[in-house]
Amino acid sequence: xxxxxxxxxxxxxxxxxxIATTDADGLPNVSYLSxxxxxxxxxxxxxxxxxxxxxxxxxxxxxxxxxxxxxxxxAQHILDLTFERSETEGPLFxxxxxxxxxxxxxxxxxxxxxxxxxxxxxxCRAVPAPHPLEAATALKAxxxxxxxxxxxxxxxEAGDTESLLDTTLDGLARLFGIRHAMVLVPDDSGKRMITxxxxxxxxxxxxxxxxxxxxxxxxxxxxxxTVRITDLSRGRRYVEAVRSMAGMEGPGSIPLPSxxxxxxxxALPMIAQGRLVGLLFAESEARFAFRHRDEQALSLIGAQxxxxxxxxxxxxxxxxxxxxxPLHPPERVATAGLFQLRFYPRDGSLxxxxxxxxxxxxxxxxxxxxxxxxxxGKQEFRNREIRREASLMLPDIKDNLETRLILLRRRLAEKGxxxxxxxxxxxxxxxxxxxxxxxxxxxx
Amino acid sequence: xxxxxxxxFIEGQVMILVATRDExxxxxxxxxxxxxxxxxxxxxxxxxxxxxxxxxVEHALPGRPIATTFVQPDNYRSFQIKGQIxxxxxxDDAATAWGRHYVETQLALMAQLGVTRLQxxxxxxxxxxxxxxxxxxxxxxxxxxxxxxxxxxxxxAVA
Numbered sequence: 001x002x003x004x005x006x007x008x009x010x011x012x013x014x015x016x017x018x019i020a021t022t023d024a025d026g027l028p029n030v031s032y033l034s035x036x037x038x039x040x041x042x043x044x045x046x047x048x049x050x051x052x053x054x055x056x057x058x059x060x061x062x063x064x065x066x067x068x069x070x071x072x073x074x075a076q077h078i079l080d081l082t083f084e085r086s087e088t089e090g091p092l093f094x095x096x097x098x099x100x101x102x103x104x105x106x107x108x109x110x111x112x113x114x115x116x117x118x119x120x121x122x123x124c125r126a127v128p129a130p131h132p133l134e135a136a137t138a139l140k141a142x143x144x145x146x147x148x149x150x151x152x153x154x155x156x157e158a159g160d161t162e163s164l165l166d167t168t169l170d171g172l173a174r175l176f177g178i179r180h181a182m183v184l185v186p187d188d189s190g191k192r193m194i195t196x197x198x199x200x201x202x203x204x205x206x207x208x209x210x211x212x213x214x215x216x217x218x219x220x221x222x223x224x225x226t227v228r229i230t231d232l233s234r235g236r237r238y239v240e241a242v243r244s245m246a247g248m249e250g251p252g253s254i255p256l257p258s259x260x261x262x263x264x265x266x267a268l269p270m271i272a273q274g275r276l277v278g279l280l281f282a283e284s285e286a287r288f289a290f291r292h293r294d295e296q297a298l299s300l301i302g303a304q305x306x307x308x309x310x311x312x313x314x315x316x317x318x319x320x321x322x323x324x325x326p327l328h329p330p331e332r333v334a335t336a337g338l339f340q341l342r343f344y345p346r347d348g349s350l351x352x353x354x355x356x357x358x359x360x361x362x363x364x365x366x367x368x369x370x371x372x373x374x375x376x377g378k379q380e381f382r383n384r385e386i387r388r389e390a391s392l393m394l395p396d397i398k399d400n401l402e403t404r405l406i407l408l409r410r411r412l413a414e415k416g417x418x419x420x421x422x423x424x425x426x427x428x429x430x431x432x433x434x435x436x437x438x439x440x441x442x443x444x
Numbered sequence: 445x446x447x448x449x450x451x452x453f454i455e456g457q458v459m460i461l462v463a464t465r466d467e468x469x470x471x472x473x474x475x476x477x478x479x480x481x482x483x484x485x486x487x488x489x490x491x492x493x494x495x496x497x498x499x500x501v502e503h504a505l506p507g508r509p510i511a512t513t514f515v516q517p518d519n520y521r522s523f524q525i526k527g528q529i530x531x532x533x534x535x536d537d538a539a540t541a542w543g544r545h546y547v548e549t550q551l552a553l554m555a556q557l558g559v560t561r562l563q564x565x566x567x568x569x570x571x572x573x574x575x576x577x578x579x580x581x582x583x584x585x586x587x588x589x590x591x592x593x594x595x596x597x598x599x600x601a602v603a
Contacts, residue, residue: 028526
């Protein structure tokens with residue numbers, strides 16, 4: 001029997017699997033199956049969603065034969081299965097549900113997952129291919145341990161939240177050849193992810209939002225399950241569906257940076273101490289850019305980044321002796337005239353003139369800083385005092401101030417004026433304003 | 445006798461799955477390389493590459509049951525036809541010719557859908573074709589979704 005671990009890439013569902021069963025009288029039934037999930041070398045799980053006849057047959061004799069296909073090479077394997085049990089909750093069920101959610105957005109009519117059916121694999125054999133249409137060339141499997149270890153060392157050296165984010169994305173590009181990637185963090189609503197760092201796109205798209213449940217990013221965040229799609233080429237309909245669900249267009253929002261025609265995507269939730277700290281997303285114009293082993297490597301990087309981000313937040317109030325020196329000396333810009341900031345208390349959104357700037361915690365933060373600036377001319381702030389500021393009344397801010405400030409600073413930088421936030425020595429920031437701001441509160 | 449709609453469907457550009465079974469009722473999977481419906485006799489003919497699907501062919505014995513599923517790859521529309529095998533043997537030149545034609549046209553269609561020749565390298569084969577004939581007894585709608593598995597034509601109507 002061939003160990004299932006040897007055919008990991010055949011469990012991607014790019015080319016549909018096949019399942020055959022027999023009824024109590026021995027009459028066969030054969031149909032396609034969206035996914036076969038590998039559990040270990042001798043067990044697989046099948047998603048039971050619309051397989052009514054299959055379910056009846058398996059209940060009768062416990063037998064199923066499944067064929068899985070490697071989406072890249074076309075190699076086929078047949079698995080002789082016997083039914084063991086059904087699961088209707090738990091991590092495996094959740095993982096299968098997440099995969100089905102992605103498929104549901106593609107194929108109309110698929111019903112929700114009823115159960116994850118666990119089968120024991122009695123035999124696994126290759127389908128002979130004595131006359132292949134095209135011979136598969138030997139696949140290159142680059143060593144991923146070395147770049148993973150290298151990036152891990154670089155992350156260990158990174159001193160603060162901002163350099164952790166930049167080191168991760170730079171490292172993915174340089175060491176893994178992953179040229180289009182982003183990191184998102186949960187916003188204060190607990191219902192959406194917000195983009196904090198990107199690489200490889202025409203726009204940075206800082207502040208772009210994705211609702212939980214929307215597209216690959218939203219499903220990965222909502223379910224805390226990694227979602228990986230290796231070949232989006234099978235039909236233009238699919239690609240268009242993915243594109244439309246990946247971006248969030250509309251008034252008052254920032255479009256999510258995205259490739260025009262992605263073929264592979266991966267979204268990895270970053271969990272630390274049981275909490276969703278962020279999400280690492282990468283995409284590629286190549287087919288099969290992210291396979292099982294890439295997912296393993298990226299999940300290690302994601303886990304380390306999650307831990308490091310948590311640590312960086314906890315390290316924020318460390319007393320620091322010595323003179324405060326700006327990390328980026330403020331630029332002298334000619335003073336412009338009066339400009340208006342419109343603030344909507346309902347969701348904390350802030351508009352610069354008619355242009356949407358940001359919302360939620362970063363929006364409230366900026367309003368607070370500008371108000372202080374207008375009141376007292378104050379331009380330097382300590383994170384510690386911001387965190388204590390009762391008027392912000394933000395339950396989430398204690399743990400996530402660093403990421404919110406980075407988000408705000410980068411969004412302002414991408415906007416290109418007239419407000420800038422300058423990162424100072426750890427725990428301080430400087431507000432720079434060209435012109436005279438006026439805050440207008442709109443109760444809507 | 446299959447409904448005209450189903451007969452045209454299975455002879456068209458559809459992917460074909462075949463399942464036979466051994467004495468212990470363990471199912472054997474194969475892929476079809478073309479199908480025909482004989483309107484006069486009511487029988488269904490399906491070709492399977494013997495070298496590629498040796499077990500499915502080994503158990504394709506006259507008198508044994510068989511299931512065949514036909515899927516239109518661009519919209520997933522599917523029918524499953526079940527029945528009893530009446531004849532099984534190597535394909536003659538005429539059957540081999542329509543098997544080759546099927547594989548050729550199917551490759552062209554799949555290429556249009558973005559499926560590469562490499563991805564289909566072991567899926568479609570026109571070599572060592574085996575000719576299985578069966579009398580259909582049941583037809584089911586198999587299109588994914590809530591209606592999957594619904595009986596399309598009754599046993600009486602088919603037989």
